[in-house]
Amino acid sequence: MTATPMKRDRSARHAAPVVARHRSSERTPSFKPSFRALGALAYEGAKVSVAAVDLQSGQSVFAVDERIVLPTGSVGKILLLIEVSARLTERSLSDYVIVERQLSDAVADSGLWQHMQAPSLPVADLAALVGATSDNLATNALLRHIGLAAVRRRTESLGLVRTALLDVVRDSRGPDHAPQLSVGSTAELAWLFYALTHGHVIDPATSQRVLGWLSLNADLSMVASAFGRDPLTHRGVDHNTWMVNKTGSDRGVRSEAGVLRGPRGGLAYAVSVHFDDRDLATRLRVMDALRTFGADLLEQVH
Numbered sequence: 001m002t003a004t005p006m007k008r009d010r011s012a013r014h015a016a017p018v019v020a021r022h023r024s025s026e027r028t029p030s031f032k033p034s035f036r037a038l039g040a041l042a043y044e045g046a047k048v049s050v051a052a053v054d055l056q057s058g059q060s061v062f063a064v065d066e067r068i069v070l071p072t073g074s075v076g077k078i079l080l081l082i083e084v085s086a087r088l089t090e091r092s093l094s095d096y097v098i099v100e101r102q103l104s105d106a107v108a109d110s111g112l113w114q115h116m117q118a119p120s121l122p123v124a125d126l127a128a129l130v131g132a133t134s135d136n137l138a139t140n141a142l143l144r145h146i147g148l149a150a151v152r153r154r155t156e157s158l159g160l161v162r163t164a165l166l167d168v169v170r171d172s173r174g175p176d177h178a179p180q181l182s183v184g185s186t187a188e189l190a191w192l193f194y195a196l197t198h199g200h201v202i203d204p205a206t207s208q209r210v211l212g213w214l215s216l217n218a219d220l221s222m223v224a225s226a227f228g229r230d231p232l233t234h235r236g237v238d239h240n241t242w243m244v245n246k247t248g249s250d251r252g253v254r255s256e257a258g259v260l261r262g263p264r265g266g267l268a269y270a271v272s273v274h275f276d277d278r279d280l281a282t283r284l285r286v287m288d289a290l291r292t293f294g295a296d297l298l299e300q301v302h
Helices: 032-043 073-090 123-133 136-146 148-157 186-197 204-214 280-301
Strands: 047-054 060-064 098-100 120-122 182-184 242-250 253-262 265-274
Touching: 032 047, 032 060, 032 265, 032 280, 047 186, 073 123, 073 136, 073 148, 073 182, 073 204, 073 242, 073 253, 098 123, 098 136, 120 123, 123 136, 123 204, 136 148, 182 186, 186 204, 186 253, 186 265, 204 242, 253 280, 265 280
Parallel strands: none
Antiparallel strands: 047 060, 047 265, 098 120, 242 253, 253 265
């Protein structure tokens, strides 16, 4: 019997709240430091969107302009990983199918494959590279093999209307290219991690495989910098917390989506900031605000 994919439906997400066993009834969610830090960025002219959702109830606990669409950089690669994982589950694709890199896939910046000698790798290894280092070369090779149109169809089938992977990764974008690699709303991205965590994206096997790839992510420089985890080894439970995240960076773009669990409960979250990256001081203020948001998330679950 095939499980029905969970679509982003309001009635499904707004079920009756279930209180976590170890959660104190006295604590009220407070994100005042995040509101001040992110609000200061907005006051300076940045576009800010943020959403946090309780993992038990699916209820929103913090949101600011969560439905606006902003650039999300490499966060959109999650949608590619979902399509790859779904095909592995359906057995229409094998983990061991070998994909060769081609000159047309070549791109700089993030990733390890461009620095490796191996001219080809299995599909599952490429997905792991995307999850671990947001590997641009592996992303382009998978997109060439899978097809961007298939990723878009899968995205739409999940009910995501404000979130999309728009293009392959490029060193530069011309007038004939999509202006961004990906875009999204934090409401949809937080929901996506909520659904992945509950095994509702396609089915439990597909969801868990995607979370497994993302659990390798070495970028804890933004929101997750507040979680106190080792960037190179954080797959398990540490000090009673567990996390998975995906980040996206571009000039003037900082975005992150993920999930954080602790003894007091769990939250799925997403935040995107689109700003004028005019100097280092401005960028550091953005990073500080993202860390503040992370500290507030940790305060709620730990």
